Amino acid sequence: MGEDFNTESMLDIFLYESEQLLETLQNVVLEQKDEDCFDDASINEIFRAMHTIKGSSGIMMYDNITKVSHKLEDVFYYLRESHPDNVPHLELVDHVLDVADFITAELDKIKEGDTPDGDESQIITELDKFLNKIKTGITETGDDLPPENKHEEPKQFYIPPTENESSKYYKASIYYRSDTEMCNIRAYTAVYSLKEITEDMEYMPDDIITNEDSGAVILEDGFHMLIKCQCTKEEVLEAIGDTSGVDWVEVNECTAKEFEMGFHEQEPAPIVIELDDKDKGKGKEKAEEKKEEKKEPTPGDYVIKGKETGKGKKLAKNQPKNSPKQSYISVNVEKMDSLMDMIGELVISEAVVLQNPDLKVPGLDLSNFQKAASQLSKITTELQDVIMSMRMMPLTNTFQKMNRIVFDVSRKLGKDIELEVIGENTEVDKNIIEHISDPLMHLIRNSVDHGIEAKEDRIAAGKDPKGKITLEAKNEGGKVYVIVRDDGKGLNREVLYEKARKNGLIGNRPMSDFTDKEIYQFITYAGFSTKEQVTEYSGRGVGMDVVVKNIQTIGGKLEIDSVEGAGSEMTLKIPLTLAIINGIVMEVGSSTFVIETNAIKEFVRFGKDMLVKEPDGEEYVMLRGECYPFIRLNQRFHLEETDSSIDAEDGIVVVLEHENKYVCIFIDTLIGEQEIVVKPIPSYIKKVQGLSGCTQLGDGSIALILDIAGLITDQERR
Amino acid sequence: MAEEIMDEMDELDVAANADDDAQKGKYMTFQIGDEYYGIAINYVNEIVNIQSITGVPEVEDYIKGLINIRGKIIPVIDVKVRFRQEPVQYTDRTCIILIDVNSTMVGLIVEKIADVITINEKDIIPPPSLNQSVIGKDKYVFGLVKVADEVKLLLDPEKLIRDEDPMSLE
Numbered sequence: 001m002g003e004d005f006n007t008e009s010m011l012d013i014f015l016y017e018s019e020q021l022l023e024t025l026q027n028v029v030l031e032q033k034d035e036d037c038f039d040d041a042s043i044n045e046i047f048r049a050m051h052t053i054k055g056s057s058g059i060m061m062y063d064n065i066t067k068v069s070h071k072l073e074d075v076f077y078y079l080r081e082s083h084p085d086n087v088p089h090l091e092l093v094d095h096v097l098d099v100a101d102f103i104t105a106e107l108d109k110i111k112e113g114d115t116p117d118g119d120e121s122q123i124i125t126e127l128d129k130f131l132n133k134i135k136t137g138i139t140e141t142g143d144d145l146p147p148e149n150k151h152e153e154p155k156q157f158y159i160p161p162t163e164n165e166s167s168k169y170y171k172a173s174i175y176y177r178s179d180t181e182m183c184n185i186r187a188y189t190a191v192y193s194l195k196e197i198t199e200d201m202e203y204m205p206d207d208i209i210t211n212e213d214s215g216a217v218i219l220e221d222g223f224h225m226l227i228k229c230q231c232t233k234e235e236v237l238e239a240i241g242d243t244s245g246v247d248w249v250e251v252n253e254c255t256a257k258e259f260e261m262g263f264h265e266q267e268p269a270p271i272v273i274e275l276d277d278k279d280k281g282k283g284k285e286k287a288e289e290k291k292e293e294k295k296e297p298t299p300g301d302y303v304i305k306g307k308e309t310g311k312g313k314k315l316a317k318n319q320p321k322n323s324p325k326q327s328y329i330s331v332n333v334e335k336m337d338s339l340m341d342m343i344g345e346l347v348i349s350e351a352v353v354l355q356n357p358d359l360k361v362p363g364l365d366l367s368n369f370q371k372a373a374s375q376l377s378k379i380t381t382e383l384q385d386v387i388m389s390m391r392m393m394p395l396t397n398t399f400q401k402m403n404r405i406v407f408d409v410s411r412k413l414g415k416d417i418e419l420e421v422i423g424e425n426t427e428v429d430k431n432i433i434e435h436i437s438d439p440l441m442h443l444i445r446n447s448v449d450h451g452i453e454a455k456e457d458r459i460a461a462g463k464d465p466k467g468k469i470t471l472e473a474k475n476e477g478g479k480v481y482v483i484v485r486d487d488g489k490g491l492n493r494e495v496l497y498e499k500a501r502k503n504g505l506i507g508n509r510p511m512s513d514f515t516d517k518e519i520y521q522f523i524t525y526a527g528f529s530t531k532e533q534v535t536e537y538s539g540r541g542v543g544m545d546v547v548v549k550n551i552q553t554i555g556g557k558l559e560i561d562s563v564e565g566a567g568s569e570m571t572l573k574i575p576l577t578l579a580i581i582n583g584i585v586m587e588v589g590s591s592t593f594v595i596e597t598n599a600i601k602e603f604v605r606f607g608k609d610m611l612v613k614e615p616d617g618e619e620y621v622m623l624r625g626e627c628y629p630f631i632r633l634n635q636r637f638h639l640e641e642t643d644s645s646i647d648a649e650d651g652i653v654v655v656l657e658h659e660n661k662y663v664c665i666f667i668d669t670l671i672g673e674q675e676i677v678v679k680p681i682p683s684y685i686k687k688v689q690g691l692s693g694c695t696q697l698g699d700g701s702i703a704l705i706l707d708i709a710g711l712i713t714d715q716e717r718r
Numbered sequence: 719m720a721e722e723i724m725d726e727m728d729e730l731d732v733a734a735n736a737d738d739d740a741q742k743g744k745y746m747t748f749q750i751g752d753e754y755y756g757i758a759i760n761y762v763n764e765i766v767n768i769q770s771i772t773g774v775p776e777v778e779d780y781i782k783g784l785i786n787i788r789g790k791i792i793p794v795i796d797v798k799v800r801f802r803q804e805p806v807q808y809t810d811r812t813c814i815i816l817i818d819v820n821s822t823m824v825g826l827i828v829e830k831i832a833d834v835i836t837i838n839e840k841d842i843i844p845p846p847s848l849n850q851s852v853i854g855k856d857k858y859v860f861g862l863v864k865v866a867d868e869v870k871l872l873l874d875p876e877k878l879i880r881d882e883d884p885m886s887l888e
Binding site: 638683685686688700701702 | 781789792
């Protein structure tokens with residue numbers, strides 16, 4: 001490829017487009033996996049997707065992708081044209097998914113910068129076999145068919161432009177000069193030029209091909225068309241203008257109603273060319289044949305032919321333009337992130353300006369400044385909301401992936417499982433979506449593998465032989481709940497307890513020490529697996545602990561509930577967003593810390609009598625009869641200052657809560673509540689237990705954000 | 719002082735844009751204790767005056783904490799402490815050299831910025847082999863060079879910022 005050819009961006013577009021297409025393809029396939037066959041719309045959809053991938057991979061010169069997609073396109077071309085009724089549907093679904101997997105794998109390689117070198121020959125042979133099978137109706141044994149018997153498909157296919165709401169309607173009339181010959185052929189040329197851009201059209205007279213006399217009629221009355229299309233008047237004019245011998249052309253917009261009425265008020269009856277007609281290509285050929293029979297090869301003929309050869313490709317390329325005008329643009333995530341950062345900076349700078357020490361000079365009249373300042377705050381807050389909402393994405397895609405997993409795993413395990421999806425439109429920050437996809441996959445697999453019983457067991461237990469997994473998402477109290485529910489066998493307390501004890505995860509504490517929920521949590525411990533046999537999908541005891549870790553990194557948690565024999569429920573509780581939190585800024589000695597507002601239960605003025613000291617040095621705070629562990633941050637973090645203020649009785653005790661566990665910390669001064677832009681502590685500095693990040697304060701200095709969960713687990717370990 | 723060097727750096731930047739080789743053989747030198755050290759200039763991003771540093775608990779003693787450079791949060795290390803020498807009080811001559819090593823931004827606290835010098839590669843002598851086994855400052859020094867009767871120790875920034883435990887850089 002030429003050097004000045006920007007393959008980078010082309011490659012990006014190619015990857016993006018192909019991935020989108022593959023995703024829709026998989027969705028279409030999985031949606032109809034339980035039917036007997038694909039309906040026309042989805043056959044068209046798959047066909048179109050494959051066609052586009054074939055075309056674009058051809059341009060990018062990825063031969064194996066081109067070949068595979070071409071082969072699948074062939075299969076669907078056959079399905080579309082011949083409507084065979086003996087298609088083994090599940091086998092077809094498998095083939096389509098295989099192809100999708102193959103292409104996805106190749107795309108991954110391309111993304112990694114490798115050459116896509118996957119071997120396509122096996123898939124192609126299988127598809128060939130499949131195609132032969134459905135063509136001839138021969139079963140597996142029918143291998144005696146010569147494998148070379150590959151049918152030659154026309155290289156270009158006609159892809160009908162999609163119809164949609166934003167169509168416009170035009171009335172067009174062409175009048176030819178009186179000395180023009182064969183007006184019918186010329187009119188036909190115009191019709192063909194227009195077909196490329198229109199969705200639907202009618203014309204009058206309708207028999208321009210079959211009736212030679214129609215030429216005279218056109219010469220007399222003009223050639224009238226009703227057009228439905230996406231384009232502007234100019235584009236219509238341009239398309240018609242191609243044809244020669246035209247005296248003048250008239251194009252006027254009209255309403256949909258007029259279009260539907262057609263030429264009814266004028267005789268003769270109109271013909272409607274439905275461009276969605278599947279036999280379009282054939283019809284076209286027929287029309288041409290007829291023309292040739294008439295032995296009237298005119299220049300117009302060549303025009304038609306020329307158009308035709310270019311058509312398939314051209315339309316495929318134009319397709320995005322014709323598809324519903326989506327008001328979406330795709331933006332590089334990095335750009336979004338940097339915008340997000342910039343807005344974070346803006347928020348901080350705003351605080352720097354508004355809390356500037358210069359303003360604190362006594363005697364200044366700041367009323368105008370304050371007015372302007374509050375306006376500024378309002379705008380920045382809105383700006384934050386906007387960027388936040390821009391980063392919000394529905395969980396739809398993630399959930400659809402799960403569909404595929406249920407399908408694959410359940411088939412391999414021979415279980416019949418239905419996946420119900422609720423609330424897939426729930427929106428979550430993009431960063432979070434990236435983080436929950438894998439954990440969710442694990443949970444779903446676990447449910448399919450461990451949760452849902454084998455068919456016989458289900459029947460024996462008097463349940464519906466078809467298992468059911470529900471995947472639900474909902475918003476609740478500033479958090480998103482993602483719930484995976486199955487109606488399988490549920491969790492068994494005793495088994496879990498025994499297993500955990502045997503694996504030495506809980507020491508020798510008696511079972512009565514644990515609540516049900518605590519016992520269920522055992523499955524999230526590393527090295528725990530109740531499944532005796534390790535299967536391809538689960539049972540190795542890695543997984544659940546990874547799930548929990550992943551969820552924790554985004555500040556979420558996993559709750560497990562179960563009723564034995566009736567199923568279990570895994571709930572992921574995840575925050576809506578990561579980047580900006582409400583925090584309370586406080587000072588301990590000379591250090592500044594921030595605590596997330598949600599975690600703070602209360603502030604209590606410190607009184608000496610509250611403190612309970614154990615002989616081993618551990619300290620507790622008694623508050624209204626309750627006893628809370630007490631952490632002196634200075635000691636905890638080995639800060640240099642000695643904590644003398646604790647005896648000065650002017651400190652504040654902050655009660656913090658995380659997952660129903662409490663801890664108290666002692667601080668010197670409260671500074672105030674503020675919106676905090678969370679920044680990670682640079683990776684150069686090792687992770688410090690008890691700190692979750694840092695942030696910039698209004699004066700430009702840096703404060704550390706306390707990680708309450710970390711503090712509490714740390715305290716428990718001591 | 720720092721400003722002068724910055725000007726010089728700016729010039730270098732311009733030169734660097736024109737030709738990447740312009741940076742070759744250029745070293746930024748600075749003083750720590752009695753010694754002069756040099757660091758290849760292509761690692762150096764920026765020099766800032768000493769500013770308030772937010773301490774981070776429970777890290778190595780030479781990691782002084784975090785500074786905020788136009789919204790970027792950058793860890794700083796005290797080179798003197800890193801060399802196992804007694805720390806000194808920071809003065810207004812104390813500078814922070816921001817270096818970028820494999821996309822890790824780190825600030826180096828140095829007592830005094832000296833100069834940007836050009837060193838011919840063949841003038842660099844490897845440190846005497848006897849010293850190589852010594853655990854201490856010399857393992858960060860990959861070469862010595864004599865410039866106008868002064869010996870300058872050239873530092874390998876990658877080793878300088880890397881922790882003893884090689885895992886922690888990840």
